[in-house]
Amino acid sequence: MFYAIPLENRPSWRNPPWLTVLLILVNMLVFWGPQRSEENGRERAALYYTKSALPKLELPPFVDWLEKTDPKRGKQARRMLRFEESYLQLLEALQSEKQFLQKLRADEVVTPANPRYDEWKRDRQQYEAMLPAPFTERWAQDYGKDAESKPWTLVTAAFLHGSTGHLLGNMLFLFLFGFSVELALGRGTYLTFYLLGAIGASLLAGWAYAGKGNYGLGASGAISALMGMYAVMYRLRRIRFFYQLFFYFNYVTAPALLLLPAWIANELMQHWLGGQGIAYMAHLGGLLTGAALMAGAMLLGRVKTPETVKSEMVNDDDRFEQHVAAARKLSAAMKFEHACAEWRAAAALRPGDADTLRAWFNTARLQPASDDFHQAARRIFRLPATDEDTLALQHTSFTTYLNQAKPGVRLKPDDMARLARRFARIRQFGDADKLCRILLKTAPEHPELADTLSVCANGLLHAGERDKAIGLLPHLLRLAPNDMVTRALQRA
Missing domain, CATH: 1.20.1540 (Rhomboid-like fold)
Structure with missing residues (x-):
């Protein structure tokens, strides 16, 4: 091999x-579509076959016929005939032998003289009715003798x-x-x-x-x-x-x-x-x-x-390095708009790379009304906060963005809710509270607002900012009256 x-x-x-990709999809659709449907139908029919009278009436004469036409296969089939668990294999072999099937369907194997002929005929008709219309056999290449x-x-x-x-x-x-x-x-x-x-x-x-x-x-x-x-x-x-x-x-x-x-x-x-x-x-x-x-x-x-x-097959790593090198060169030449375009392209190749986003954000802040500044900020705010460095980057970037963005910040409610919870986690309660107040004004029905207010209020309580925490109580009573933090604030 x-x-x-x-x-x-x-x-x-x-x-x-x-x-x-399309060729792969077509192959998969054919296999898991009509081919799999046909296979399932055959399995149901085969299960009926093994439980019917057909194995006892058809398989012994089939093995006799094999021994005459193909002694090697016939000898192997004779051994298999002793075990009921081999009936499915023998059935598969029987179904592939067109000459024997022709004799079987012409009543030349189980003849009308057989005392169980009526039983056989009934079960055979039921079995064949359960067989699905041939699909694989119709479209596959036939290597059989006298194949159509x-x-x-x-x-x-x-x-x-x-x-x-x-x-x-x-x-x-x-x-x-x-x-x-x-x-x-x-x-x-x-x-x-x-x-x-x-x-x-x-x-x-x-x-x-x-x-x-x-x-x-x-x-x-x-x-x-x-x-x-x-x-x-x-x-x-x-x-x-x-x-x-x-x-x-x-x-x-x-x-x-x-x-x-x-x-x-x-x-x-x-x-x-x-x-x-x-x-x-x-x-x-x-x-x-x-x-x-x-x-x-x-x-x-x-x-x-x-x-x-x-x-045309230059890999993404090579293209990323090319964009980063170009961005640094353009920044050194004070061509910040073009540098932002290169940082944007690098970020598209590695959207989760914090260093790339930081460089893009710091370059774009020189033009605080540009789309790049707002886009870079949003990308940073949406990074998974799995470590302290990322949380620190998000908070620093938020402070800069809040102070410099023109004509104003462009934050979506989802981003504000996420940042408020994260800032509460790192004890930046001023910015967390600020974001909660904005959310209450701009998105009072936001699905994550209750959870966000609860996290912020809990953080304020533990930090000793009792008055600020209680200031959120009316909103928590409206949004989450049974929340543990709400009850704690009521007791306070």
Whole structure:
């Protein structure tokens, strides 16, 4: 087993990989929508089957038929027939054998001469009525003998999955490779190549597994096409990868193109070793199709260069440092308006960084009527107060903002209530009381007003400011008459 995950790039949210996200959502909606509904319906029908007369009447002749047509499977099924807990597995095998089902439904297995024929017929009809309309079988690729030709399944099979683990694993690789390829190709070409990759994967799998039974489904073929595109797009550029080879895993920096033959060799080896349940030839078909498509697109000049793609993927940390450096340089040149714009951009990347907000606020205070001054103040006031330094910053900033803001402060009731409680906590009762008085005038019905007044009054009582605390009593009697602080003030 071998796989490699690129660690070189991160998605850019300036130019988000929306199509990759959309493909992921479509796959998830299909799996947790009609596929899951079908699975639940089948489980209900299977539960009825095991409790009915059908297992005793159908499974023994089914095992006899298997022993004649496929002795190896028949021998295994004979052992399973001894245990009732194996009935569900045998039922699943029975439902997949179209030739036996045809005989069963034609009354050639349980015949009218059987004394329990009427009972069997009734239970069989009930079971089949409970089965949901086939969805996965209709849209998956059929590898069975004499399978009906359904060309649309070359594409639709790539949007079906067999289990939650199958889906989530595929979606992880779709995102890891998809966002780079989407940026390089553009959304229209990317979608076209993704679907062509799915078709290429399905064609090779259909040829390799024809007549072997079962169904082909999953996005891994189309994702393998993206992997092939990625390797060809970056060619000899050295990319850092995380890889696993059997039980060994590590990091390696290597030319991207070297991974293409490694991936191809892995799929061929797994196929030759007789891996069951995984369509390795679909992966190989996807790799070859994707590599050919990307090579053709590059020859036609339809692909952005890796340098352009990388520049569009500059990570947030790099952009943050660039904005901070620019803001400091502009401040030193006394270009405060432009410096504020850089601090604003840095704060957008790290909205919880107190040092950035402090620098933005201190630069903006030189223009106290500017929107930047009001915005920076609001951002500081809304920081989570988890430590003393943040509380001190909020109080200092509030004092400055209150004194300098033009034409006046622009505080929302939520902000005032939050600050009043915090200031009471750090014993800044003057400012806490001031905010409570403003709230009483501007938002007398605010849902947090009662709690805010209670916190402030309690703090004033413990600080010995009895008269100021009692001054809040009429409001507490109106808003929270049964509050413990209200009762304490009444006793005082």
